[in-house]
Amino acid sequence: MLSHLRPAIVMIALFTALTGLLYPLAIMGVAQLLLPTQANGSLIERDGKIVGSTLIGQNFASDRYFHGRPSATTGPDPADPSKSIDAPYNASNSMGSNLGPTSKKLVDRVNASIEAEFDAGRIDVVAADAVTTSASGLDPHISPQFALAQAPAVAKARNLAEAQLRALIDANTERRLLGVIGEPRVNVLLLNMALDRLQ
Incomplete structure (x- = not known):
């Protein structure tokens, strides 16, 4: 059971970090560089x-x-x-x-x-x-x-x-x-x- 549960938990953590943290921060950084007035x-x-x-x-x-x-x-x-x-x-x-x-x-x-x-x-x-x-x-x-x-x-x-x-x-x-x-x-x-x- 742990062999099935472990990859699921790792994938949830990985995609949470990617889509919930890294992607929004990257988009915010690009927006601040290219369109600072609109981004603020x-x-x-x-x-x-x-x-x-x-x-x-x-x-x-x-x-x-x-x-x-x-x-x-x-x-x-x-x-x-x-x-x-x-x-x-x-x-x-x-x-x-x-x-x-x-x-x-x-x-x-x-x-x-x-x-x-x-x-x-x-x-x-x-x-x-x-x-x-x-x-x-x-x-x-x-x-x-x-x-x-x-x-x-x-x-x-x-x-x-x-x-x-x-x-x-x-x-x-x-x-x-x-x-x-x-x-x-x-x-x-x-x-x-x-x-x-x-x-």
Whole structure:
């Protein structure tokens, strides 16, 4: 029996070391050499401080900034940890709302988002990403249409020319990869950082 058990234990130990330790360390080393920024979370620094990541959206509430799309992430309620509350862009709880197209709760939330955008005077045309959440709830990008729709309100809040903001949006629009893959998009954090550099 030991003659059969010993090779099995050796193989388990060997493959655990290879696939659980050596391979991940080798991949991490290659990633650190070839793509150090991406391997370390695509972090963005300003004045020596980390202000975010190009991969995770942030909740911008001020009218002086462009806003990202709604986020369906939640977090524990500080008053009662057994309950959860809305916590936009909570990276520790990445998820979508999982509400289907026939969900009354989804319809009510989208309608409330549309009304809030119009009431705040931020937009006059509703882009789909202005009122719908992403699958992860953390998407840092918006469509150029949504960014352009917010330009008048941001220009007014900052006392800037609208044409200046339109040019800024165009300069910060990421194009399709190889001209065909993906959709044009604007990273909200990078756009807002460029906006701060204008003043």
